Amino acid sequence: MLTLGIDPGLERVGYGVVRKVGSKIECLDYGLIKTPKILIPERLKIIHDGVVELIAKHQPDALVTERLLFTKNVTTGMDVAKALGTILLAAADTGIQWTEYSPPEVKQAVVGTGAADKKQVTFMVRRLLALKEDPKPDDVADALAIAICHCFRANFPK
Amino acid sequence: MLTLGIDPGLERVGYGVVRKVGSKIECLDYGLIKTPKILIPERLKIIHDGVVELIAKHQPDALVTERLLFTKNVTTGMDVAKALGTILLAAADTGIQWTEYSPPEVKQAVVGTGAADKKQVTFMVRRLLALKEDPKPDDVADALAIAICHCFRANFPK
Structure with a gap:
């Protein structure tokens, strides 16, 4: 099962594509859509078309985002x-x-705690996906974290 | 010159289409896209496709919205x-x-004052466009008001 995680923004949209295989999670792609x-x-x-292109390329089973909470x-x-509106439209x-x-x-x-900081998230994303380097910038690490979260949380059909 | 005014929302999107002819403004269409x-x-x-359809039908020269200010x-x-994101995408x-x-x-x-209430806006929209009845609900009156504002404010090419 393939998951596309997205961290929206107007300037930069982070994305990450992961696949759950048994108890492991593989990273297939990650990057930024910049405007x-x-x-x-x-x-x-640019954002909408970029996400449509990612979906066409990877054919994910789910698009996952983080709930927006602004203060x-x-x-x-x-x-x-x-930006999120146009991403959901792509879905x-x-x-x-x-x-x-x-x-x-x-x-x-x-990370195992809801209070983790960005550094811990990046560290665990790299470790869980066995990446050779830190996923950067934060938008990318966040997008991968969201996709990983979905792999752990969702009930995938067999 | 044709203007499409839009008052966005997730449940209801108000729209109004007006044409400036000399010093007068004619109303060509108004209504709601409901979801x-x-x-x-x-x-x-539904919202994005509805707006694309309105643009195809009326071929407006401009799409106009109100700046979002939330508190x-x-x-x-x-x-x-x-919703606004998908409307701007349609533009x-x-x-x-x-x-x-x-x-x-x-x-x-x-209305002539930045502090006007909704009742005054509806009253003036009806009067300026010579409508036979009040444009309702508020989303529609607001969309027409935005379109009228653009007619007054924009420098239309001859």
Whole structure:
């Protein structure tokens, strides 16, 4: 079963593709969809089309994101939510299942504590996926963490 | 010049299509795109496809929305922003120009004061567009108000 984890943003969208094989999780792909500082609708189109392309390439069984919880910068939060809207649309366009987890759920699944910091998340993502180097930047590590969380949490059909 | 005003939401998206002819503004269409309480990606698809359809039908020169400013309910605000993301994507998909105005700018343009209430906005929208009845619900009145604001504010090419 293939899972596409996505960490949305307007400037950078982190993604990670993982496969659960028995009790192990393999990393198939990860990276960033970046957008230049052009008009917002055009940036959203790059994001949407990029996710549609990832789905076409990997044919994942699920698209997974982190629940948005904003308290700090409302304007940035709105832009992240706009980006997420177009990512969820890509899921609907291609008919793949979407699931979301809260940030503490993701940290709990990957590190074992809901209060883990970014460094711990990166360390455990690298270890769980047996990567040769740290997944960077944080957007990528987060996307992989979300995908790993889904592998641990979801009830995969046999 | 044709303007499509849109008031986004996850449950209801208000829209209004107006044309500026000299100093007058004509109303060509208005209504709601409604979504049932299904999964969010499916709701976003209904919204996106509905807006694409409106653009195809009316061939507007601009799509106009109100700037999102949330202070009350963050969860609802996020859902509105997700919906707006898919609406802006529809603008990018079809290559039409997008503009946004703040709520006080819209009220100022339509009622003459940035502190106008919803009743005054509805009253002035009906009057300016010479409608036979009040545009309802508020989502529709707001969408028409946004479109009217753009007619007053934008520098239309001759």
